[in-house]
Amino acid sequence: MRLNKILKYHLYFLLSFLIISCGNNSEIEILDEVEVEEIIEDVVIIENDTINILALGDSYTIGQSVCAKCRFPEQLIDSLKQRNDSLDLNLKIIATTGWTTTNLINAIDSQNINANFDLVTLLIGVNNQYRGLPFATFEEEFPILVDKAIKAVNLDRNKLIVLSIPDYAYTPFGNGNTTISSEIEKYNNHIELYCQTNSITFLNITDITQEGLSNPDYVASDGLHPSKEAYTEFVKRLLPLATQKLGL
Numbered sequence: 001m002r003l004n005k006i007l008k009y010h011l012y013f014l015l016s017f018l019i020i021s022c023g024n025n026s027e028i029e030i031l032d033e034v035e036v037e038e039i040i041e042d043v044v045i046i047e048n049d050t051i052n053i054l055a056l057g058d059s060y061t062i063g064q065s066v067c068a069k070c071r072f073p074e075q076l077i078d079s080l081k082q083r084n085d086s087l088d089l090n091l092k093i094i095a096t097t098g099w100t101t102t103n104l105i106n107a108i109d110s111q112n113i114n115a116n117f118d119l120v121t122l123l124i125g126v127n128n129q130y131r132g133l134p135f136a137t138f139e140e141e142f143p144i145l146v147d148k149a150i151k152a153v154n155l156d157r158n159k160l161i162v163l164s165i166p167d168y169a170y171t172p173f174g175n176g177n178t179t180i181s182s183e184i185e186k187y188n189n190h191i192e193l194y195c196q197t198n199s200i201t202f203l204n205i206t207d208i209t210q211e212g213l214s215n216p217d218y219v220a221s222d223g224l225h226p227s228k229e230a231y232t233e234f235v236k237r238l239l240p241l242a243t244q245k246l247g248l
Contacts, residue, residue: 050088051246052116053077054152056104056145057123060166061095063231065220070228073121075235076242084248092117100127101141108148115154119245121238122149123163125187138187142194159245161201161238164188166209172223176213201241208233
């Protein structure tokens with residue numbers, strides 16, 4: 001559990017009150033201020049430490065065609081701060097538009113990231129589908145990415161959240177192409193089953209993007225990627241999971 005300074009002060013006053021209240025009992029030793037502070041320091045093991053969040057992916061993570069603060073990892077950070085403005089949050093994003101699973105593996109390896117992250121999100125695969133790469137490539141490389149993500153949170157798989165792939169068929173670019181939807185569904189079914197089998201948290205956000213044709217506000221100005229408003233809907237689902245996993 002993370003305890004901030006405000007909570008520490010509350011603990012101090014509560015402990016002081018309890019000691020004073022018991023002061024009439026001659027058998028109870030009255031502690032001075034220094035001793036009270038020492039007790040509190042023993043209880044407050046972690047105080048205001050930095051929460052490190054890592055976001056891995058492609059255009060859907062880097063936020064193609066939306067502002068930097070509009071992409072979902074940044075909106076997640078903002079939402080966490082709104083819940084507790086004393087949090088010290090650090091976000092690292094490893095994602096680039098057009099990346100396949102192979103590209104993301106190489107990027108993670110090249111950066112040699114530390115295993116000090118408190119939460120990792122992973123959203124990858126759309127460019128494997130878009131480029132028509134063999135599905136076997138995704139089957140082989142997705143577990144590699146999951147393993148690398150878990151290593152980033154010091155082997156605690158509970159700190160990983162895998163997001164489903166958006167369905168870009170429901171954009172002006174995709175124009176309702178059913179082949180796109182069926183192929184994206186194949187990828188997402190594989191991702192979900194893998195996560196279930198390996199006790200990894202899976203978050204479905206695909207249905208949000210499937211409102212893109214009926215709700216143009218969910219599509220960015222490029223006619224292909226999710227908009228700020230769509231990412232806001234992502235975060236509404238992501239936030240409860242993130243707060244639970246971060247112990248907030």
